Amino acid sequence: xxxxxxxxxxxxxxxxxxxxxxxxxxxxxxxxxxxxxxxxxxxxxxxxxxxxxxxxxxxxxxxxxxxxxxxxxxxxxxxxxxxxxxxxxxxxxxxxxxxxxxxxxxxxxxxxxxxxxxxxxxxxxxxxxxxxxxxxxxxxxxxxxxxxxxxxxxxxxxxxxxxxxxxxxxxxxxxxxxxxxxxxxxxxxxxxxxxxxxxxxxxxx
Amino acid sequence: xxxxxxxxxxxxxxxxxxxxxxxxxxxxxxxxxxxxxxxxxxxxxxxxxxxxxxxxxxxxxxxxxxxxxxxxxxxxxxxxxxxxxxxxxxxxxxxxxxxxxxxxxxxxxxxxxxxxxxxxxxxxxxxxxxxxxxxxxxxxxxxxxxxxxxxxxxxxxxxxxxxxxxxxxxxxxxxxxxxxxxxxxxxxxxxxxxxxxxxxx
Numbered sequence: 571x572x573x574x575x576x577x578x579x580x581x582x583x584x585x586x587x588x589x590x591x592x593x594x595x596x597x598x599x600x601x602x603x604x605x606x607x608x609x610x611x612x613x614x615x616x617x618x619x620x621x622x623x624x625x626x627x628x629x630x631x632x633x634x635x636x637x638x639x640x641x642x643x644x645x646x647x648x649x650x651x652x653x654x655x656x657x658x659x660x661x662x663x664x665x666x667x668x669x670x671x672x673x674x675x676x677x678x679x680x681x682x683x684x685x686x687x688x689x690x691x692x693x694x695x696x697x698x699x700x701x702x703x704x705x706x707x708x709x710x711x712x713x714x715x716x717x718x719x720x721x722x723x724x725x726x727x728x729x730x731x732x733x734x735x736x737x738x739x740x741x742x743x744x745x746x747x748x749x750x751x752x753x754x755x756x757x758x759x760x761x762x763x764x765x766x767x768x769x770x771x772x773x774x775x
Numbered sequence: 776x777x778x779x780x781x782x783x784x785x786x787x788x789x790x791x792x793x794x795x796x797x798x799x800x801x802x803x804x805x806x807x808x809x810x811x812x813x814x815x816x817x818x819x820x821x822x823x824x825x826x827x828x829x830x831x832x833x834x835x836x837x838x839x840x841x842x843x844x845x846x847x848x849x850x851x852x853x854x855x856x857x858x859x860x861x862x863x864x865x866x867x868x869x870x871x872x873x874x875x876x877x878x879x880x881x882x883x884x885x886x887x888x889x890x891x892x893x894x895x896x897x898x899x900x901x902x903x904x905x906x907x908x909x910x911x912x913x914x915x916x917x918x919x920x921x922x923x924x925x926x927x928x929x930x931x932x933x934x935x936x937x938x939x940x941x942x943x944x945x946x947x948x949x950x951x952x953x954x955x956x957x958x959x960x961x962x963x964x965x966x967x968x969x970x971x972x973x974x975x976x
Contacts (some may be wrong), residue, residue, distance in 0.1 A: 601943070698917070701895075720894055721894075743940070744943075
């Protein structure tokens with residue numbers, strides 16, 4: 571029975587510069603992510619038996635969450651899970667091309683890395699309002715690109731995420747203002763493909 | 776004929792320090808303009824190009840709706856703000872707000888809760904319902920109360936781009952500042968206009 575905790579960032583606030591600036595990382599992790607964790611715990615305080623479940627288990631079937639806290643768990647549990655998944659996918663010396671079995675699966679699923687990249691970029695660019703772009707493994711074991719609104723997660727759709735990109739304005743506004751495409755282009759320079767491959771292997775089961 | 780970007784009703788630095796010129800520069804000069812450019816691109820050569828902005832907001836779907844509604848919402852938002860000392864509502868809006876919410880304070884609290892509590896991008900609104908009553912709502916992304924048959928009287932933009940440069944994650948502080956900038960004369964004119972059956976920025 572444990573309360574949810576803000577995971578430490580696996581690198582310094584300034585580690586992703588110039589692609590993501592230190593100030594953005596500090597607020598994004600220390601304020602936004604922290605608020606999701608606090609609000610999730612506050613919601614679960616009303617049904618403390620749910621502290622037994624991991625955040626992913628909470629999100630897997632939201633219809634099982636008591637109605638009085640369902641929206642709070644969807645929004646704040648989603649916010650916590652998505653950000654906790656996102657931070658380790660980034661690394662200072664990332665970028666390049668996918669590795670391992672994920673590389674082969676991307677080629678098989680999308681034809682080429684470039685085609686996948688284009689598809690993911692479109693999903694991230696065209697998500698209207700706040701949300702996320704995703705590469706996930708679906709129920710049939712196939713790789714799929716999607717986007718979700720706000721803090722909704724593919725986990726609630728029966729999918730397991732492999733790669734995610736936060737396109738809430740708070741993720742890029744201090745550095746890129748209205749230029750979301752520039753932020754998305756920068757993202758490709760800091761993807762940790764080893765980590766994404768590990769997500770893929772875990773997701774595929 | 777292409778849709779045009781309405782001029783700001785004040786200078787870019789007029790709302791400082793509550794809303795900085797830098798925020799206005801991006802919010803009006805980039806975001807609002809991009810919605811307008813997209814609207815023109817999407818409507819050009821279609822039947823929509825000859826319709827009013829309001830009709831597109833009421834009837835269109837998808838990207839056309841999103842961009843048209845964001846043009847309408849932002850034009851309306853700029854008109855809701857003024858550099859002049861805001862004070863509070865008076866006259867008819869004050870009377871109707873007290874009637875609907877108990878008091879002006881209770882209304883302010885309700886609207887603030889809608890603005891701060893709206894999850895993700897969107898807008899908080901004071902609207903006049905079809906039956907003449909006033910209500911507070913919030914809408915997601917580009918969505919506009921006209922779609923539900925309500926007439927907007929006041930709005931607060933709670934997309935992060937509206938406040939992130941000046942207030943970062945502290946949306947509540949931005950909403951607090953918003954109250955010091957509300958143009959209650961505009962709200963009064965919208966109310967009077969809607970009672971005569973019209974509306975719009």
